[in-house]
Amino acid sequence: MIKLFIPGLMKLFRILLLTVFCFAxxxxxxxxxxxxxxxxxxxxxxxxxxxxxxxxxxxxxxxxxxxxxxxxxxxxxxxxxxxxxxxxxxxxxxxxxxxxxxxxxxxxxxxxxAPKASFETIDIAVEGNYLKWKTTGEIGALPYVVEQYRWNKWIQVGEVMGKGVPGKHEYEFPVRLHSGENRFRVRQAGSDNKRKLSPEVVVNNDIPEVELVSQKVEKQLVFSRPTLYEIYDIYGQIVFKGYNDTVNVEGLEKGEYYLNYDNRMSYFLKK
The missing domain is CATH 2.60.120 (Jelly Rolls)
Known part of the structure; x- marks a missing residue:
């Protein structure tokens, strides 16, 4: 019985294997x-x-x-x-x-x-130290890029991720006001690189302008109070940027540098 069973089992196995290969x-x-x-x-x-x-x-x-x-x-x-x-x-x-x-x-x-920049601005305003905006018509989650107009250009100061679904949505982002007139907006860009912009919001800040203590420096730039700043070399390459009332420039080579701070464009001489 055993001898008859094993060959029969092997034959059945070969048939099943052939069937699998035929339909694979x-x-x-x-x-x-x-x-x-x-x-x-x-x-x-x-x-x-x-x-x-x-x-x-x-x-x-x-x-x-x-x-x-x-x-x-x-x-x-x-x-x-x-x-x-x-x-x-x-x-x-x-x-x-x-x-x-x-x-x-x-x-x-x-x-x-792909997500599309499609939002419509219902309202946008500066309240205290926050930019707040309300939108509708979003199709796909895209970041809102928060921009502030400083030094004759729009600069990015932050991002807030959009919800990306239909309906009304509210967003806010903390901003730093410089002296004088401040302008803000938000934008989105889809995969097609087409941008969608909010209206600009303008707010005046009557605090005194930030002053640079000295335009000839050896180790530190000193401002009269904390401010956003950018430092460029003579080739237009940015070397420092940030927010503070002092900047350590001891490691810079001697020479003239361009300086943006508060709402002003200036320069300083590294001694």
Missing amino acids: PVFSFAGEIELQGTYRGDNLYVRNPYADSGVGFCVFEVMVNGMTTTDEINSSSFEIDLSVYQLPIGSPIHIVIKYKEDCEPVVLNPEVV
Whole structure:
């Protein structure tokens, strides 16, 4: 009985093994394209070449938020229909496109799931030492860059991450006022590098101007009170920036340097 059972078992094993090989995929897994972004109501389009093996097309699976799609992908181009998932506008979305070895598909319009600078400013104001703003119409989470106009240019003074979903939102960021007229705004930039700007807010500060104690220094710059500052060499390269009432410049080479502080543009001579 044992001798008859073992050969029969081996024959059954060979049949099962052959069946597995017959139905196994004939391609090797090569890689995947991964897109993470925001649903904005648009679908994705994919150019799908033939596999180099000559068997079928390149893409063999597409997943949206962890679920395998039912889109027809066995063609030279196909659409990933995102509307079937009934996602609210502004919802996070994660797409994975798996493809075979020795070929690679191309997503033709990846920008449709990228966050877009789309906010509208309801209100923006300086209250005390805070810039506060209210917005609506956000599509995708993008940082709000807080800018202040100083030294004949807009400079970035901070960032606040946007909520990225429809609705009204409120934000705030601490700011430092210099003497005289202060101008602030916020901006966003999407993946297409298109910027969206808030209106400017202007506030006057009647405190006295910051003074530089001496324009000839050996070890320290001394201001009459703490201030934002920037120091540039004669080639326009920034060497120091910060906020304080003193700056240690002992390590700088002798010579003339450009100095921005408070709302003023000046210079000093390193002795």
